[in-house]
Amino acid sequence: MTRISKRLKAITLYISSDDCVADVGCDHGLLSIYLVENKLVKKVIASDINQNALNSAIANIKKRNLNIETILSDGIENIPLKEINTLIISGMGTSTILHILNDNKKLKKIDKLIIQSNNDYYLLRSSLNEKGYYLEEENYTLDKNKWYVTSKFIKSNKRNSVQELKYGFLNNNNYNNYLIKKTENIFRRIPFTSLKAKWNYLMKIRELKKAIYKNK
Numbered sequence: 001m002t003r004i005s006k007r008l009k010a011i012t013l014y015i016s017s018d019d020c021v022a023d024v025g026c027d028h029g030l031l032s033i034y035l036v037e038n039k040l041v042k043k044v045i046a047s048d049i050n051q052n053a054l055n056s057a058i059a060n061i062k063k064r065n066l067n068i069e070t071i072l073s074d075g076i077e078n079i080p081l082k083e084i085n086t087l088i089i090s091g092m093g094t095s096t097i098l099h100i101l102n103d104n105k106k107l108k109k110i111d112k113l114i115i116q117s118n119n120d121y122y123l124l125r126s127s128l129n130e131k132g133y134y135l136e137e138e139n140y141t142l143d144k145n146k147w148y149v150t151s152k153f154i155k156s157n158k159r160n161s162v163q164e165l166k167y168g169f170l171n172n173n174n175y176n177n178y179l180i181k182k183t184e185n186i187f188r189r190i191p192f193t194s195l196k197a198k199w200n201y202l203m204k205i206r207e208l209k210k211a212i213y214k215n216k
């Protein structure tokens with residue numbers, strides 16, 4: 001059986017057995033392989049924009065004698081979306097993720113998005129809320145000394161609160177402490193000559209601490 005990293009395992013927490021998944025930007029294909037080997041979903045399509053990456057997924061799938069469709073595609077362009085209700089997009093920045101999700105008509109039948117972005121979580125969460133996806137769950141995973149944010153969005157008219165859009169659910173003390181430290185480090189690095197920037201970061205730290213305290 002294929003082993004996957006703690007980071008990729010965090011994605012599988014939001015998978016259910018009736019999901020028909022497209023793993024967009026599958027690279028090596030290990031997540032798709034894990035989902036199929038462990039019978040966690042109904043169907044998986046593994047896709048990537050890069051032929052070399054896709055070739056490595058194809059080789060890994062072949063080695064294990066599995067039946068997983070692979071498709072060369074920029075985002076969801078070439079994926080037969082009639083067969084799919086869930087998209088997994090991980091290991092990319094928010095701007096690439098939003099590029100992949102830019103065509104609302106193509107998302108008609110997509111009920112769930114599982115996203116693991118590298119950055120700009122406020123932009124990601126608020127842009128997806130605007131597209132009609134509600135942030136239902138989020139987990140914060142430390143893997144090889146790096147924090148990963150894994151978000152589950154479901155199709156819904158509900159909107160998240162501004163606090164949820166900015167910070168997520170603030171339900172992991174270790175991650176909360178990391179967020180505070182990261183913001184404090186940026187504050188410390190801003191020179192006193194940039195008083196306005198320094199003040200803004202001081203306010204950010206206060207707001208973050210207040211949000212964490214309110215959540216307790």
Ligand SMILES: C[S@@+](CC[C@H](N)C(=O)[O-])C[C@H]1O[C@@H](n2cnc3c(N)ncnc32)[C@H](O)[C@@H]1O
Binds near residue numbers: 024089090091100
């Ligand atoms: C860092 S890898 C992440 C692989 C895997 N999803 C993971 O989380 O381990 C990013 C992958 O996304 C692919 N990619 C980048 N932009 C893409 C796009 N617009 N459409 C599809 N795949 C894309 C890259 O070719 C690369 O294989």
